[in-house]
Amino acid sequence: MTDSVLLLSPPAVPVPRLRDEIRISPFxxxxxxxxxxxxxxxxxxxxxxxxxxxxLSLQEGPATLDDLSTRFRRRTGKEVxxxxxxxxxxxxxxxxxxxxxxxxxxxxxxxxxxxxxxSAWLQPLTSRLAWLFNPWIVVPVLAAFVLVEFQVLPQxxxxxxQTLVSYDVLGLFFGILAVGLIHELGHATACARYGCxxxxxxxxxxxxxxxxxxxxxxxxxLPARQRAVVDLGGLYFQCILMIPLGLMAVEHQILLLLHVIxxxxxxxxxxxxxxxxxxxxxxxxxxxxxRNLHQRMEETLVGAVWKLRGKxxxxxxxxxxxxxxxxxxxxxxxxxxxxxxxxxxxxxRAIVGVVLLYPARAxxxxxxxxxxxxxxxxxxxxxxxxxxxxxxxxxVLLGVFLMRFVSKLVxxxxxxxxxxxxxxxxxxxxxxxxxxNQAAVPASQxxxxxSSSVSGG
Amino acid sequence: xxxxxxxIEALEARLEMQAVAAAEADDCACAGECVAAKMFA
Numbered sequence: 001m002t003d004s005v006l007l008l009s010p011p012a013v014p015v016p017r018l019r020d021e022i023r024i025s026p027f028x029x030x031x032x033x034x035x036x037x038x039x040x041x042x043x044x045x046x047x048x049x050x051x052x053x054x055x056l057s058l059q060e061g062p063a064t065l066d067d068l069s070t071r072f073r074r075r076t077g078k079e080v081x082x083x084x085x086x087x088x089x090x091x092x093x094x095x096x097x098x099x100x101x102x103x104x105x106x107x108x109x110x111x112x113x114x115x116x117x118x119s120a121w122l123q124p125l126t127s128r129l130a131w132l133f134n135p136w137i138v139v140p141v142l143a144a145f146v147l148v149e150f151q152v153l154p155q156x157x158x159x160x161x162q163t164l165v166s167y168d169v170l171g172l173f174f175g176i177l178a179v180g181l182i183h184e185l186g187h188a189t190a191c192a193r194y195g196c197x198x199x200x201x202x203x204x205x206x207x208x209x210x211x212x213x214x215x216x217x218x219x220x221x222l223p224a225r226q227r228a229v230v231d232l233g234g235l236y237f238q239c240i241l242m243i244p245l246g247l248m249a250v251e252h253q254i255l256l257l258l259h260v261i262x263x264x265x266x267x268x269x270x271x272x273x274x275x276x277x278x279x280x281x282x283x284x285x286x287x288x289x290x291r292n293l294h295q296r297m298e299e300t301l302v303g304a305v306w307k308l309r310g311k312x313x314x315x316x317x318x319x320x321x322x323x324x325x326x327x328x329x330x331x332x333x334x335x336x337x338x339x340x341x342x343x344x345x346x347x348x349r350a351i352v353g354v355v356l357l358y359p360a361r362a363x364x365x366x367x368x369x370x371x372x373x374x375x376x377x378x379x380x381x382x383x384x385x386x387x388x389x390x391x392x393x394x395x396v397l398l399g400v401f402l403m404r405f406v407s408k409l410v411x412x413x414x415x416x417x418x419x420x421x422x423x424x425x426x427x428x429x430x431x432x433x434x435x436x437n438q439a440a441v442p443a444s445q446x447x448x449x450x451s452s453s454v455s456g457g
Numbered sequence: 458x459x460x461x462x463x464x465i466e467a468l469e470a471r472l473e474m475q476a477v478a479a480a481e482a483d484d485c486a487c488a489g490e491c492v493a494a495k496m497f498a
Contacts, residue, residue, distance in 0.1 A: 038465070048464040078461055088463055106470045176477055187473045209476035217471045234475060271475045278474055292469055 015068050016089070016098045018058045028223040029289050037220055040096065041103045042199075044220045046291065050076070054088065055097075106217075109277050111404055113204025113213070116181070122201065126185070126192035132240070133193040133229065145239040148246035152261055155250065159258035168256045169390070175260040179238065179267065180212035186237025187214040190230040194222055207276070208401035227286040231279050238268055275336045288328045296321065300333045351402070354395045361391050 019040055027037040027046050036052040038045040047055065053076045062068040065082035072080055080088075096103045131137065164172060184201040191198035199215025219230045242264060249257040274280035277294065285293045321329055365388040372381035 037468075042470070044468040046464075046466045046468060048462060050461050051463045051465050054463060080461060092463055092465060094467075108470060108472055109474075110472075180475055180477055183475045184473070204474070206474060206476060211474040211476045213472040213474040215470070216473055219471055220468055231473065234473060267475055267477070276476075277472075278476060282471065282473060292466070295469075 015058065015062050015065060017061065017100075018055070018097060019099050022055065022059065022097060024052055024055060025221060027220070029291065031289065039218075039221075042106050042217060043094075043096070043103065044217060050078075051092075054085075055093075108204070110204030110206055110211075110213075111400060113202055115200045115202040117201040119198060119200045119215075122185070122188050122198070123192070126189040126198065129185075129189045130193040133190055133233070133236075138236070141236075141240055141243070144243050148243050148250075149265075151250050152242075152246035152258075153265060155253075156258045156262040156265070159255055160262050162255055164256060164259060168259075170386075171256050172259055172263070175256070176263055176267075179241065179260070179264050182237050182241055183234035183267075183271075184212050184214035186233040186235070187216050187230055188233075189237070190233030191216050191219055193229070194226050196222055196226075196230075205397070205400065208397045210397070211278075224286045224289065228283055231283040231286060234279055235268055235271065238264060274332070275339050284332070288325060290321065290325055290329055290332075293329075293332065296329055297333045297336060300329060301337075350398060354398055358391070358395045362388065365391060 021041065023039040024047075025037050025039075027035040029035055029046070034049055035046050036049070038047050038052070038055060054072060057068055057071040057075055060071055062071050065085050068085055069080055069082050072078070072085070095101045132141075180203075181201065188198040188201065196216075197218045199217060201212065201214050203210065203212055205211070214234070216230055219227050222230065242261065245257060245261055245264075248254065249261055271278045272280040272283075274284040281293060285291060290296060365384065369381055369384040369388060372378075372384055
């Protein structure tokens with residue numbers, strides 16, 4: 001393991017010291033077994049009772065492995081040998097939980113991302129707005145939203161047939177940006193409502209989509225229902241926003257506003273899609289109790305492929321999911337697969353469309369810019385440049401997405417080919433043998449998910 | 458001798474995100490179709 005601590009030779013070698021800021025609290029996942037949330041900086045883990053006891057024993061600052069074994073026995077009444085503890089420290093606990101090791105950069109689903117508003121800037125605002133999540137406020141707000149929506153949505157849909165003028169298109173973009181920020185403010189405010197710290201708000205590129213995000217990782221501290229409120233907090237704030245916007249649009253028939261409202265509705269609908277890692281994903285994860293849902297879906301698919309090939313697969317993390325949760329996981333995996341297959345031809349059509357149409361459109365657009373510049377019409381040239389940027393956004397996003405996808409695919413293939421060559425060179429072609437538990441799980445996940453069963457004593 | 462399970466599972470960073478809808482025109486039949494069409498319009 002790359003992130004393991006240095007191999008210890010029990011019992012003489014001192015035990016490495018844990019980081020001071022490690023925090024342990026009960027984890028609310030409504031399962032039979034009690035779990036605990038272990039936080040270290042910006043990283044969270046779920047641990048079982050034995051692992052919690054081991055971490056608590058480590059926090060006491062044992063000098064040697066013998067000392068650690070004694071403290072663990074005193075705490076739990078269970079015997080674990082110093083040799084076993086050494087193996088556990090080496091292979092199970094991530095290196096960055098120990099003092100002197102840098103915390104790895106958090107893994108995000110974004111190709112690129114940057115923070116727009118820091119947590120410290122948001123906190124004064126979110127703490128003042130937390131009252132909006134009072135049930136006595138929520139119910140009338142949602143009722144008002146439904147009434148306004150009923151009035152404005154048909155008009156907004158009808159207005160989409162009318163084209164906006166140049167200035168309005170600019171207003172539309174700023175309107176969408178404002179709506180996105182207000183949505184993320186809603187997530188952060190829901191955290192504040194439950195006294196849970198929140199991170200900042202930022203902007204990134206997720207797959208081929210520009211997206212706003214709010215870092216609410218600390219919401220893992222909350223019970224599942226409160227986490228679900230955090231998940232819905234963004235939509236709730238957009239509902240609040242919709243009330244005055246909708247009333248204004250109905251009253252004054254402002255075309256730009258009607259366009260913004262239509263896009264606002266579209267964004268609200270899109271964000272409930274549980275297949276991509278948007279609000280719907282977290283909502284499903286929290287309500288079903290299936291944490292790390294994408295990871296479990298991948299494991300389910302990999303396990304199914306191995307089974308189809310007639311290989312025996314040892315129990316992995318997804319197989320520890322039982323009962324109704326397993327059914328939900330299988331249903332989610334199946335539906336997600338169908339959805340991906342549905343999107344595939346659309347993606348293909350989009351790529352063909354860009355390849356066939358974009359070069360000519362870009363050439364024409366640049367020619368117009370050149371024409372205006374030559375005739376000295378600077379303002380018109382600037383508008384033409386704006387148009388060129390407008391038509392280039394989607395091809396650029398699609399290009400970045402495809403490059404990332406192809407790069408991951410090539411890296412995966414190279415790794416597999418390299419593995420095959422190594423097997424041939426060594427004459428140890430074990431590649432066709434039944435996979436072990438860890439081999440059945442992609443390497444990237446082995447780093448994240450660890451479960452061990454060790455003999456006491 | 459009874460085995461002791463030591464389990465640790467890293468949790469995903471909770472980045473609640475909302476994708477920005479950039480499309481304008483709409484000629485799709487149903488909401489689901491519309492969302493998908495917008496994604497790859």
